[in-house]
Amino acid sequence: MDEPRFPGFTFAEFQPLPVSFGFAAFRKLTPLDDRNIWEFVYERNIGKIGVKRKHTALDNLEKIFVATFRLANTIGFRAMTLRDLCRETGLSMGGLYGYIESKDQLAAMIEDVIRHISEISHQWFSHIPDPLDQLEGCLRGYIYFSELLQPWFYFVFLESRALDQEQRNIAKDAELRVQAHLALLLKDTGALALDDAHLLAAHCMALVQDWHLKRWKYRTADISVDAFADSVVKVVRARVGLRGAP
Amino acid sequence: MDEPRFPGFTFAEFQPLPVSFGFAAFRKLTPLDDRNIWEFVYERNIGKIGVKRKHTALDNLEKIFVATFRLANTIGFRAMTLRDLCRETGLSMGGLYGYIESKDQLAAMIEDVIRHISEISHQWFSHIPDPLDQLEGCLRGYIYFSELLQPWFYFVFLESRALDQEQRNIAKDAELRVQAHLALLLKDTGALALDDAHLLAAHCMALVQDWHLKRWKYRTADISVDAFADSVVKVVRARVGLRGAP
DNA sequence: GTCTATACAACGATAGAC
DNA sequence: GTCTATCGTTGTATAGAC
Numbered sequence: 001m002d003e004p005r006f007p008g009f010t011f012a013e014f015q016p017l018p019v020s021f022g023f024a025a026f027r028k029l030t031p032l033d034d035r036n037i038w039e040f041v042y043e044r045n046i047g048k049i050g051v052k053r054k055h056t057a058l059d060n061l062e063k064i065f066v067a068t069f070r071l072a073n074t075i076g077f078r079a080m081t082l083r084d085l086c087r088e089t090g091l092s093m094g095g096l097y098g099y100i101e102s103k104d105q106l107a108a109m110i111e112d113v114i115r116h117i118s119e120i121s122h123q124w125f126s127h128i129p130d131p132l133d134q135l136e137g138c139l140r141g142y143i144y145f146s147e148l149l150q151p152w153f154y155f156v157f158l159e160s161r162a163l164d165q166e167q168r169n170i171a172k173d174a175e176l177r178v179q180a181h182l183a184l185l186l187k188d189t190g191a192l193a194l195d196d197a198h199l200l201a202a203h204c205m206a207l208v209q210d211w212h213l214k215r216w217k218y219r220t221a222d223i224s225v226d227a228f229a230d231s232v233v234k235v236v237r238a239r240v241g242l243r244g245a246p
Numbered sequence: 247m248d249e250p251r252f253p254g255f256t257f258a259e260f261q262p263l264p265v266s267f268g269f270a271a272f273r274k275l276t277p278l279d280d281r282n283i284w285e286f287v288y289e290r291n292i293g294k295i296g297v298k299r300k301h302t303a304l305d306n307l308e309k310i311f312v313a314t315f316r317l318a319n320t321i322g323f324r325a326m327t328l329r330d331l332c333r334e335t336g337l338s339m340g341g342l343y344g345y346i347e348s349k350d351q352l353a354a355m356i357e358d359v360i361r362h363i364s365e366i367s368h369q370w371f372s373h374i375p376d377p378l379d380q381l382e383g384c385l386r387g388y389i390y391f392s393e394l395l396q397p398w399f400y401f402v403f404l405e406s407r408a409l410d411q412e413q414r415n416i417a418k419d420a421e422l423r424v425q426a427h428l429a430l431l432l433k434d435t436g437a438l439a440l441d442d443a444h445l446l447a448a449h450c451m452a453l454v455q456d457w458h459l460k461r462w463k464y465r466t467a468d469i470s471v472d473a474f475a476d477s478v479v480k481v482v483r484a485r486v487g488l489r490g491a492p
Numbered sequence: 493g494t495c496t497a498t499a500c501a502a503c504g505a506t507a508g509a510c
Numbered sequence: 511g512t513c514t515a516t517c518g519t520t521g522t523a524t525a526g527a528c
Contacts, residue, residue, distance in 0.1 A: 050511085051511065052511090053511080056511075073407075074407075075407070076322075076324050076407050076408055078322055078324035078325050079324050079408070081502075081503065081504085082503080082504065082505085083502085083503080083504095091512080091513095092512060092513050092514075093504085093505080093506090093513090093514090094505095094506080094507090094508095094511095094512065094513060094514080095511070095512045095513070097505075097506080098511065098512075102504080102505080103504070103505095158404065158407070161319075161320075161321070161322045161404070162321075162322055162325065172462065172463075175463070176463070179463075195473075196477070198467065199469065199473070199474070199477040200477070200481070202456070202460070202463065202464070202467075203453055203456070203477065203478070203481055205456075205460075206452050206453055206455075206456035206459075206460070207449055207452055207453070209452075210448070210449070210451075210452035213452075214448070214451075214452070216418065217418075217421070217422070217425075217448065218448070220422075221444065221448075223445065227441075227445070228445070231442070231445040231446070231449065232449070234485065235446070235449055235481060235484075235485045238481075238484040238485045238487070239480065239481045239484045239485070241484070296493085297493065297494095298493090299493080302493075327520080327521065327522085328521080328522065328523085329520085329521080329522095337494080337495095338494065338495050338496075339495090339496090339522090339523080339524090340493095340494060340495060340496080340523095340524080340525090340526095341493075341494045341495070343523075343524080344493065344494075348522080348523080349522070349523095
């Protein structure tokens with residue numbers, strides 16, 4: 001009866017964003033946000049989740065993931081115990097195991113969602129003709145998604161070592177694919193040598209990831225996500241503007 | 247009989263580095279490197295370490311820390327057990343506790359060393375008159391130290407959440423002090439507004455920390471530490487060169 | 493200074509009642 | 511669909527021999 005909302009989910013089919021855009025515009029147009037993401041998780045893990053009543057499942061999934069983020073954020077995922085998780089969610093140990101197969105698989109579910117978003121969200125900007133403008137879209141897209149889904153991104157970044165070797169390699173490959181896409185756009189500007197483009201693409205990854213990695217810092221300094229994104233874009237555009245020699 | 251080698255350790259008294267310098271020059275002139283750091287650790291923790299014979303202590307300290315880095319790197323500090331550590335070092339549980347007070351304090355010892363280096367190493371470049379040149383020195387200093395002591399920096403960055411709340415705040419304060427120093431130098435260039443200087447200083451932190459945080463990426467791509475440092479410096483100088491408006 | 497042996501708490505996971 | 515009760519394992523840390 002409940003129809004899936006994200007069948008073969010892709011960004012290409014959604015209303016495009018303008019070249020330069022702020023967080024408010026992003027939030028209004030994104031097909032995936034911090035409210036309907038539980039449905040996205042549910043649909044990606046049907047079969048693994050024992051609970052069949054969708055509304056109950058979504059409710060408890062939200063409780064479980066939110067509690068996991070809070071606990072992992074403060075003491076780390078490995079230090080967090082399933083008994084902690086039960087206390088915070090109100091579920092029992094047996095009840096919890098209706099939603100997760102194991103503690104490790106809980107981490108893998110989170111990783112999967114964010115990796116999927118990171119890898120396909122750049123489609124949303126592929127219609128922009130100028131490569132540097134398209135790059136700006138990708139950078140803003142990443143920053144704004146990590147703002148909207150901050151606990152998810154933070155978890156994935158800091159807890160990916162808790163995964164097994166195979167899934168860690170999947171995570172590394174995903175980061176390299178995103179970076180390669182940025183490098184390609186930088187190369188297409190015609191302003192950078194190939195080596196410089198790859199290095200600058202790596203710097204771009206470091207810059208945008210800093211928003212969720214050091215959230216405490218920017219919150220303390222009262223810096224908005226728009227100010228941060230503007231600043232990152234300015235740094236990257238300045239470097240490209242050099243056109244080769246220093 | 248064994249005299250301390252780092253009494254009241256500071257960088258100010260050591261031979262200064264030129265404005266622009268590579269990793270080789272850094273390595274030749276640094277008073278603290280990956281070989282004598284065990285002595286540095288020993289001297290900072292005298293009183294806590296039960297073993298009094300210095301040569302034995304240095305030997306086992308190296309074994310313990312190297313094994314900790316390897317284990318924390320692969321499975322995470324929290325997942326690493328003291329039995330793992332015994333197996334890797336060849337020590338017994340009882341023997342191990344002659345060097346550490348607890349598992350948590352082992353992490354705190356590592357944190358302490360790197361925080362101390364990060365906070366005082368900028369003294370090494372305070373003789374440079376031009377603020378932008380001095381900034382370049384600080385950036386290169388951080389990158390080259392994190393290259394020399396890569397496992398230490400990597401551990402501190404990713405495992406700081408394993409510490410208790412008080413020590414986590416100490417770590418955050420340390421990062422903010424380093425960043426504030428960079429912001430001051432950027433402001434002194436006269437090319438940036440105060441807000442822009444602080445944001446760019448934060449970007450600097452993200453850029454230089456990427457060298458130890460994503461070491462696997464740069465190793466795979468066969469990028470040298472000198473190429474990386476040059477690229478970071480180029481990005482920052484380009485942004486400053488904009489002189490305000492975009 | 494290092495070892496073996498052990499104490500004791502806490503963990504992830506499951507079985508079976510409701 | 512969720513609970514309580516419990517299993518076997520593994521963790522940190524220590525005591526006492528050598």
